[in-house]
Amino acid sequence: MSGYAEVLIDVANRRLDQSFHYYIPDNLVIHLGMMVVVPLKYRKVRGLVVSISSDPPELDGEPKFRSIEAVLEENYLIPLELIELACWLSETTICPKAQALHSVWPFLKGKGETWMTSMASMDDEDVKVLELLDPDTFQVLKTLNRSRRGGLPENVLLKRSGAKKELLEDMLKQGWIKKEIRFSAKAGSPDMNERKKNNIENKIDIDTDKDIDADTRNNIEQITAGSVWHITGTLSPAQEKAFQDILAFRNKNDGGTVLIHGITGSGKTEIYKELVAKVLAEGGDVILLVPEISLTSQISRIFLEQFGDIVGIIHSGISSGDKLAIWEQILQRNKRVIIGARSAVFAPLSNLKLIILDEEHDNAYKQDENPKYHARDVARKRMEDRGGLVLLGSATPSLEAYAAAQRDKIGLVSLEERFNQRALPAVDIVDMKQELASGNKTMFSMVLRNKLQERIDNGEQSILFLNRRGYSTFVFCRECGYVARCPHCDVSLTYHSHNQQLCCHYCNYQQDVFHRCPECNSRFIRFFGQGTQKVEEEVSALFPGVEVLRLDTDTTSGSREYNRILERFRSGEVPILVGTQMLAKGLDFPNVTLVGVISADQLFNMPDFRSRERAFQLLTQVAGRAGRGAKGGEVVIQTYSPEERSIQRAAKQDYAAFFWEEITYRKQQSYPPFAHIIRIMIFHEKEDRVIKAAQDLANSIRLVLADLNQEYVILGPAPAVLTRLKNEFRWQVSVKGKNPAVLRRIVHQGVRAFYLGTASSGINISIEVNPLS
Numbered sequence: 001m002s003g004y005a006e007v008l009i010d011v012a013n014r015r016l017d018q019s020f021h022y023y024i025p026d027n028l029v030i031h032l033g034m035m036v037v038v039p040l041k042y043r044k045v046r047g048l049v050v051s052i053s054s055d056p057p058e059l060d061g062e063p064k065f066r067s068i069e070a071v072l073e074e075n076y077l078i079p080l081e082l083i084e085l086a087c088w089l090s091e092t093t094i095c096p097k098a099q100a101l102h103s104v105w106p107f108l109k110g111k112g113e114t115w116m117t118s119m120a121s122m123d124d125e126d127v128k129v130l131e132l133l134d135p136d137t138f139q140v141l142k143t144l145n146r147s148r149r150g151g152l153p154e155n156v157l158l159k160r161s162g163a164k165k166e167l168l169e170d171m172l173k174q175g176w177i178k179k180e181i182r183f184s185a186k187a188g189s190p191d192m193n194e195r196k197k198n199n200i201e202n203k204i205d206i207d208t209d210k211d212i213d214a215d216t217r218n219n220i221e222q223i224t225a226g227s228v229w230h231i232t233g234t235l236s237p238a239q240e241k242a243f244q245d246i247l248a249f250r251n252k253n254d255g256g257t258v259l260i261h262g263i264t265g266s267g268k269t270e271i272y273k274e275l276v277a278k279v280l281a282e283g284g285d286v287i288l289l290v291p292e293i294s295l296t297s298q299i300s301r302i303f304l305e306q307f308g309d310i311v312g313i314i315h316s317g318i319s320s321g322d323k324l325a326i327w328e329q330i331l332q333r334n335k336r337v338i339i340g341a342r343s344a345v346f347a348p349l350s351n352l353k354l355i356i357l358d359e360e361h362d363n364a365y366k367q368d369e370n371p372k373y374h375a376r377d378v379a380r381k382r383m384e385d386r387g388g389l390v391l392l393g394s395a396t397p398s399l400e401a402y403a404a405a406q407r408d409k410i411g412l413v414s415l416e417e418r419f420n421q422r423a424l425p426a427v428d429i430v431d432m433k434q435e436l437a438s439g440n441k442t443m444f445s446m447v448l449r450n451k452l453q454e455r456i457d458n459g460e461q462s463i464l465f466l467n468r469r470g471y472s473t474f475v476f477c478r479e480c481g482y483v484a485r486c487p488h489c490d491v492s493l494t495y496h497s498h499n500q501q502l503c504c505h506y507c508n509y510q511q512d513v514f515h516r517c518p519e520c521n522s523r524f525i526r527f528f529g530q531g532t533q534k535v536e537e538e539v540s541a542l543f544p545g546v547e548v549l550r551l552d553t554d555t556t557s558g559s560r561e562y563n564r565i566l567e568r569f570r571s572g573e574v575p576i577l578v579g580t581q582m583l584a585k586g587l588d589f590p591n592v593t594l595v596g597v598i599s600a601d602q603l604f605n606m607p608d609f610r611s612r613e614r615a616f617q618l619l620t621q622v623a624g625r626a627g628r629g630a631k632g633g634e635v636v637i638q639t640y641s642p643e644e645r646s647i648q649r650a651a652k653q654d655y656a657a658f659f660w661e662e663i664t665y666r667k668q669q670s671y672p673p674f675a676h677i678i679r680i681m682i683f684h685e686k687e688d689r690v691i692k693a694a695q696d697l698a699n700s701i702r703l704v705l706a707d708l709n710q711e712y713v714i715l716g717p718a719p720a721v722l723t724r725l726k727n728e729f730r731w732q733v734s735v736k737g738k739n740p741a742v743l744r745r746i747v748h749q750g751v752r753a754f755y756l757g758t759a760s761s762g763i764n765i766s767i768e769v770n771p772l773s
Helices: 080-093 097-104 125-133 135-146 154-161 165-174 189-197 201-208 214-226 237-253 268-281 293-310 320-331 342-346 375-386 399-406 432-437 446-458 532-542 559-570 611-623 645-651 655-669 687-705 740-755
Strands: 003-009 019-024 035-040 043-053 110-118 177-185 256-262 285-289 311-314 337-340 352-358 389-394 411-415 426-431 461-465 474-477 494-496 501-503 510-512 525-528 548-551 576-579 592-597 634-639 676-684 713-725 728-737 764-769
Touching: 003 035, 003 097, 019 035, 019 043, 080 097, 080 375, 080 740, 080 764, 097 342, 110 135, 110 154, 125 135, 135 154, 135 165, 135 177, 154 165, 165 177, 237 256, 237 268, 237 389, 237 411, 256 268, 256 375, 256 399, 268 285, 268 293, 268 352, 268 389, 285 342, 285 375, 293 311, 293 337, 293 559, 311 320, 337 342, 342 375, 352 375, 375 389, 399 411, 399 655, 426 432, 426 446, 426 645, 446 461, 446 532, 446 592, 446 634, 532 548, 532 576, 548 559, 592 611, 611 634, 611 645, 611 655, 634 645, 645 655, 676 687, 676 713, 676 740, 687 713, 687 728, 687 740, 728 740, 740 764
Parallel strands: 256 389, 256 411, 285 337, 285 352, 311 337, 352 389, 426 634, 461 576, 461 592, 548 576, 592 634
Antiparallel strands: 003 019, 003 043, 035 043, 110 177, 474 525, 494 501, 501 510, 676 728, 676 764, 713 728
16 A cells, blocks of 8 residues: 555654654555554654545655654554544644543553564574574574564563673674564553453453442343343433423434533432433433542442443543453443543544533543643533533533523523422531630531531431641741741641641652751641541540541542442441542432531632632532431531621522622623633743743733734733742743634744743743633
8 A cells, every 4th residue: 555644743742743744655554543653853753644645745845755664553543533533622722732642542652662673583504503603692582583572672682681782782783683663552452352352341341340239230230131221210300301301402403512400419310311321222322421530430330230231431540451441342332331530531432422521510520731621622522523412410510601501502401409309408607706706716616516416316427528638737836937838839738647747738748747846946836727637536536436437538549448438438337427529529328417517718718710619619519418318407517707608609509699699700800701711831940940931921922912902911920829839930821812712822822932032941831721720
């Protein structure tokens, strides 16, 4: 096959972020989506074939086309839809195409290795003579010829043969061996072939979740054997109406996006199940996204029980080999329902017709590394191209999504009552200023303390919420004012009592706790602030003999531990669960009748225009954990600002009122959704270099803005909220305006001009469209 191929090289470098054209030699058969090895200047790199033609492309001058050298994997072709999606992702998130490709197809990660191959057979007479005359050379050839892969990596050959590198160089010159570059994939086909031999792939998803019980596993096997999708038909009248409204919108608009706004406990998951069954019956495929890996286990059980082994589970916690096996089953249509966290949105389902984002408001759907995409945007792009439906579900939708629904850009379906018409929990807002004035200096108000005792006496359960892990938030010397800070980041160290360590929650720096001030040697050391460890300790002291569980990232090193804690609490054997925002999402405990918010103030006192929205969402979500069973629920919110509107609205679960108040403020300030923001973060180990680079970058963007109207403004340069992180100083420059395409063009031109100047040398930048933090 001869011809010409356009190849997108796999190099995450903005200067090389383009495609190159290569000649296809007669001995190679090339297809779209193949990974190939191509020459680039003086090295060999991997690339992705994005187009093929029989005629040479029309380029300036008289170009000389170099040839594609090898095909990496003939059997693994990247679907054209995902190639186009990666190009769109690169453009909209302003990142190199290579990085976008690694996100949409996670099996590109590998490295080039120097391999040695033998140029002589062991049967050659010249080789036989070497056994006596040059045994070291003979041993190298013998080792290579014994390899079943036609050669060995250089480092492996040196180890196995016992040869020195100088000998290999001499053998290369003499023609005994040949050097070549080979690329090894992170998860390769040999593992896949082995899985097929052992028929492991047909049960990988059940095996992935080791915590599935025997009854659930038996149900899955029965459903799979019968190839039926059991529909319960147990929707309430309100759920049935919502289900029919969603179908009507989809049929009328040939897909589109629908927001289902249902209060906590309204039963959105049951509607998801009915929609999935409907789409499957029509021959379509489904992706169901949850915001965090920890939630996949809980929701996957529900869907595995109903739909059996066509359900696959994808998230970053499973091994690359297991992920490759699931990918193969998706391409073979053995998996038609994919459940997972953010990255599962790229699952290559061939007839994808429905993508559901549960808890769509959650910030975890936004990737914080390149490409900095939002799963909601990717879902809408994929469904636009396929005529499918995107369903956004939340009790507290993002302002952007709800505003789009108010402007009829997307559909809106509401669930305004809890399943079985259960009442919302009663909320008591406690003013901690009054508690302090009455002499109560503990972290628990008398109201919360009494209600906790009532639940313990009645055999009911309680949840205590504080969105800060650790014991104390900072350590302070009362004599000289010294505060223990991270040497690598511009933050104070948090005290963790279980291991007597001071820890940085950003770079994981740790040091032993001190009892004398390092500056003045004073003994007057005070531990200020409170975290979940301290809450756990105080509860145990307040109620001796009562067991307390804690759920935060310190206690859940893996999904198994997370599930163990939740199962113990769900069984009813532990009365009180203390935790961070991990317990605010999608958890259902029928015996929980009390939720206590230890300190609501830290949620909205943040330097971010979205802080009130996040406070409202978290308070509403965590309050919704109470009263989900037959018994009614109560919520106690402790705060020093009882008049704060996000607290008042969350107490009544009045999303509409909060939305209109907040959206008015956003419009006055020209914040999203009334404008878009692109932030450029500048990093370097030397602060003066960062400041100079930020000023130069801002000037470069100002020159671009000079030709535009006043709708586009530059913010900064200014220090980032965390001015130093992991030994790097950070400044930022932001551009705000209404048209995202124009904003991207402004940033492109400004950054390009910046890199032509001397201030850019050694500077790293990170670009993010509509940052969430």
